[in-house]
Every structure is written in C-alpha cells, then in structure tokens.
Amino acid sequence: MELKFILESLLFSAQKPLTARELRDLLTAAAEAEDAAPEAKPFKKVKDADITAALEQLAKDHETAARSYRLACVAECWQFVTQPEFGPWLKALVGAKLRPSRLSAPGLETLAIIAYRQPVTRAEVEQIRGVAVDGVMQTLLERGLVESVGRAEVVGRPNTYGTTELFLEYFGLRSLDELPAADELRKIVVEKPPGLVTADLGLATPPPEQLALANEEKPVASE
Amino acid sequence: MAEYKVKFEVFEGPLDLLLYLIRKEEVDIYEVNLTKLASQFIEYIEMMRVFDLEIAGEFLVMASTLMYIKSRELLPVDQQIVVEGEEEGEDPRWELIRQLVEYKKFKDAAARLQTLEATQENVFPRIPIKPEIEPDTRPKLEVSIFDLLGAVNNILKRIAATRDDGRNIFDDKWTVSEKIEQIIGVLKARENVKFSELFADATSRSEVVCTFLALLELIRLKQLVCRQNDAFDEIEIGRAPVVVAPPVSETAVAATPEAESARHS
Numbered sequence: 001m002e003l004k005f006i007l008e009s010l011l012f013s014a015q016k017p018l019t020a021r022e023l024r025d026l027l028t029a030a031a032e033a034e035d036a037a038p039e040a041k042p043f044k045k046v047k048d049a050d051i052t053a054a055l056e057q058l059a060k061d062h063e064t065a066a067r068s069y070r071l072a073c074v075a076e077c078w079q080f081v082t083q084p085e086f087g088p089w090l091k092a093l094v095g096a097k098l099r100p101s102r103l104s105a106p107g108l109e110t111l112a113i114i115a116y117r118q119p120v121t122r123a124e125v126e127q128i129r130g131v132a133v134d135g136v137m138q139t140l141l142e143r144g145l146v147e148s149v150g151r152a153e154v155v156g157r158p159n160t161y162g163t164t165e166l167f168l169e170y171f172g173l174r175s176l177d178e179l180p181a182a183d184e185l186r187k188i189v190v191e192k193p194p195g196l197v198t199a200d201l202g203l204a205t206p207p208p209e210q211l212a213l214a215n216e217e218k219p220v221a222s223e
Numbered sequence: 224m225a226e227y228k229v230k231f232e233v234f235e236g237p238l239d240l241l242l243y244l245i246r247k248e249e250v251d252i253y254e255v256n257l258t259k260l261a262s263q264f265i266e267y268i269e270m271m272r273v274f275d276l277e278i279a280g281e282f283l284v285m286a287s288t289l290m291y292i293k294s295r296e297l298l299p300v301d302q303q304i305v306v307e308g309e310e311e312g313e314d315p316r317w318e319l320i321r322q323l324v325e326y327k328k329f330k331d332a333a334a335r336l337q338t339l340e341a342t343q344e345n346v347f348p349r350i351p352i353k354p355e356i357e358p359d360t361r362p363k364l365e366v367s368i369f370d371l372l373g374a375v376n377n378i379l380k381r382i383a384a385t386r387d388d389g390r391n392i393f394d395d396k397w398t399v400s401e402k403i404e405q406i407i408g409v410l411k412a413r414e415n416v417k418f419s420e421l422f423a424d425a426t427s428r429s430e431v432v433c434t435f436l437a438l439l440e441l442i443r444l445k446q447l448v449c450r451q452n453d454a455f456d457e458i459e460i461g462r463a464p465v466v467v468a469p470p471v472s473e474t475a476v477a478a479t480p481e482a483e484s485a486r487h488s
Contacts, residue, residue: 131236
C-alpha cells in the first residue's frame with residue numbers, strides 16, 4: 001500500500017485539517033491496534049518527513065490531474081479544498097461563506113508590515129507607514145489576525161506584534177515562508193546606491209556650478 | 224452651529240501622497256526631483272487648507288522635512304552648514320527616499336495579500352460528515368488520585384533520566400494557569416487525551432509539575448474526568464459532562480496555593 005494513498009484516504013474523510021504529526025499518530029495507532037491488519041504494520045514507525053514528502057507528492061498529483069479540488073496545506077494542516085474558480089457554485093451550495101468583511105487598504109498595509117517584519121513594535125510599523133496605526137492595529141487585534149508576541153528590549157519595553165495562525169488561514173498560506181516575496185521583504189535593507197546617486201545624477205539639485213552662479217549674481221542684485 | 228469638516232482620507236498618509244506625486248511624474252523613485260516634489264506637496268497641503276480639510280500632523284511633519292531638504296539645496300555646497308554629527312550617510316534626501324522605497328514595497332505586498340484574500344474567499348474545504356459509529360458504552364473505571372500520582376511519577380522519572388541532570392536551573396517558564404489554558408485548548412479540539420500525551424512535550428520537571436497541578440485543578444473544578452478502559456490501561460482524560468462552567472482562570476489562580484500544598488503532602 002502506498003503511503004500517499006493512505007494519507008489521501010485519511011484526509012478525504014477527516015473532520016478537520018490534519019498536520020503531518022497527527023497523520024503519523026494515526027498510522028501508528030492503526031499499526032498498534034490489537035487487531036491490526038498486516039498491511040498496517042509497516043507504517044508503524046514512519047517519519048514526519050516521509051509523510052510531508054508523500055503529502056507534497058500527492059498535492060502535485062492532484063495539481064497535474066487538474067481537478068476541481070486540490071490538496072492544500074494551510075498553517076501546516078492538510079485538507080482538501082475546492083479550486084477558487086468554482087466559488088460561484090459553492091456559494092450557492094453553502095450560502096454566503098461566513099467570512100468577516102474584507103480588510104481595508106490601511107489594514108492590509110499594516111498587516112503586511114507586521115507579517116514580514118515580526119516581531120515588530122507599533123512604533124516601527126508607524127515609522128514605515130508614516131502615519132499612526134492605533135485604530136488599524138485595534139481592528140487587526142480584534143479580528144485575531146495579529147497578537148502581542150512579547151516585548152522589545154528597548155526603553156519602555158513596548159509590546160511586539162506578530163501574526164497568528166488565523167492569519168495564515170485567512171490568506172490560505174502554509175507558513176510565513178510562503179508569503180509572497182518573503183525573502184525580499186523580510187529584512188529589507190535598502191542599500192545606498194554607490195556614488196550617491198541621489199546627489200549626482202541630477203536627482204534633487206541643479207548641478208553645483210549653477211548654484212555657484214546664482215550665488216555670484218545675488219550680491220549684484222542686492223546692491 | 225458645528226463647523227462642518229470633511230476628513231481627508233484619499234491618501235493614507237504623507238508617504239502615500241508622495242508616492243502618488245512621484246507616479247504622476249512617471250519617474251523612478253531614485254531619480255525623482257525632490258525640490259519639485261516639495262513644491263507639489265506643499266501645493267497639495269495648501270489645497271487641503273483651502274477646502275478646509277483636516278490636515279493630519281504627519282503631513283505637516285513631512286512638509287517641514289521637504290522644506291528642509293529644499294532649503295539645504297538652495298545653498299551652494301561650500302556654504303552649507305555641516306550639522307555636527309551628521310555624516311554624509313545621513314543625507315536627509317537619502318533618508319526620505321529610503322523610506323519611500325520601503326513603504327512602496329509594503330504597499331505592493333499589501334496588494335498581493337489583497338489578491339490572496341479575494342482568492343481565499345472562493346476556496347471551500349471539504350467537510351465530511353462524521354461517520355456514525357456506536358459510542359463506546361463499556362463502563363469506564365474510575366481513576367483515583369493515587370493512580371494519577373503513580374502515573375505522574377513515571378513521567379517524572381522519565382524526565383529525570385533523559386533530560387534533566389539536576390544541575391541546571393531554569394526559569395519557571397510555565398504557570399499553572401497557562402497550563403490550564405493549554406489543557407482546555409487540547410480538549411476543545413479532541414474528545415479525550417491520553418495522560419502521557421499531556422506530558423509529551425514537557426522538557427523539565429517544573430513543567431511536568433505545572434501541567435499536573437493544572438490537571439488536578441481542572442478535575443477539582445469538575446471540568447475534566449479521568450477514566451481507564453481497563454485496570455492498568457493508560458489513563459484517559461476527557462471533558463466532564465456539561466455542568467455550569469465556573470469562570471475557570473480566576474478561580475484557578477486563586478486556588479493555586481492550595482494545589483501547591485497538595486503537592487507537598
């Protein structure tokens with residue numbers, strides 16, 4: 001019996017999304033049961049990593065098959081979900097999905113900063129956005145998308161914030177590493193361009209000669 | 224009559240307005256003419272004032288930064304005052320551009336999150352119906368406090384043997400009330416849990432003790448019951464049949480000393 005198909009059958013019937021570890025425990029339980037079937041025994045000591053690999057293979061299989069549903073991993077829990085294209089019909093089936101209203105633009109911006117920079121203090125978020133975020137933070141905290149994760153070791157020991165598991169579920173992400181462009185945004189260090197582009201390439205100022213010229217003319221005008 | 228004011232909400236903040244102005248110029252952020260941008264920004268604030276819109280303080284701070292940058296550039300290089308402690312690296316123009324670039328990246332990231340949000344709205348999980356299986360009606364055996372103590376003793380022995388040589392002293396990372404929350408959390412997700420599972424992640428003696436005290440507390444509060452399928456079976460912990468739930472966390476904290484003394488006896 002192939003491992004991935006055993007896992008498929010489990011996830012097909014599971015009442016809730018399952019983690020690789022929970023799946024492993026089920027395999028062990030099946031192998032250890034008093035009346036365990038002989039074919040269940042080989043999977044007694046299967047490793048988490050093997051399970052994850054099998055699940056990833058299974059997800060790929062489903063993707064290749066291009067069915068109306070796929071195997072998704074959200075917040076490290078695996079489950080079968082329908083493809084978004086079929087939303088219109090599923091909405092008719094289950095009624096409007098019980099989902100809170102969409103986030104506002106400031107809400108999404110603030111959430112993005114927290115997601116990529118966590119743990120982050122409120123002051124740091126405000127510095128990036130250039131505006132106060134009190135109201136928006138309150139909304140995000142109330143909706144359970146972010147939470148206080150500790151305190152920064154700076155003066156005043158302000159709270160630091162991070163995203164919750166609900167955040168991953170809300171956006172359908174497997175983990176924080178799956179955030180779009182995570183490697184780029186996690187720790188942005190905008191390097192100063194070599195040779196001070198801002199000053200030399202006509203960026204902000206007229207060239208120095210012009211400035212000098214204007215300066216020479218000035219005394220004349222004032223006389 | 225109360226003064227009627229329109230709140231200016233088109234732009235999220237000064238950085239947002241600056242990005243908008245830069246986009247209008249159709250130039251790269253790195254090549255923007257900050258002097259010109261400063262004039263446009265101030266024009267905009269002027270306009271907000273004319274329309275009697277509330278101008279947020281952040282806009283004024285930005286306006287003054289821009290004015291500062293502009294004023295510096297009006298002076299020829301050799302006459303610019305070198306502010307003490309301000310090195311070349313702290314060019315205010317660069318500071319501002321850096322901030323703009325960073326803000327722009329997060330704005331783009333927010334847009335991608337929005338796409339994900341919209342997609343996720345159309346994704347539906349498969350939720351099968353729970354297969355109907357006869358509940359296990361075998362009478363379960365009551366578990367006494369001595370069985371529990373025996374079980375926790377085994378776990379403590381295991382911990383002592385494997386992880387803790389007694390020489391290291393750790394912070395008390397856990398409190399009983401935290402462990403209570405944790406146990407309640409586990410049992411929200413599942414019908415019952417094996418005794419050993421509760422301690423599977425414990426890394427220190429004090430954590431085992433905390434968890435055990437939390438367990439005793441919950442049993443005392445009639446939140447949990449312990450059962451065994453057969454004598455010498457592993458102890459199972461389940462939710463108690465529903466009675467009116469007392470406010471758990473407060474009582475638990477107050478009752479900790481009591482549980483503490485139970486531990487010493």
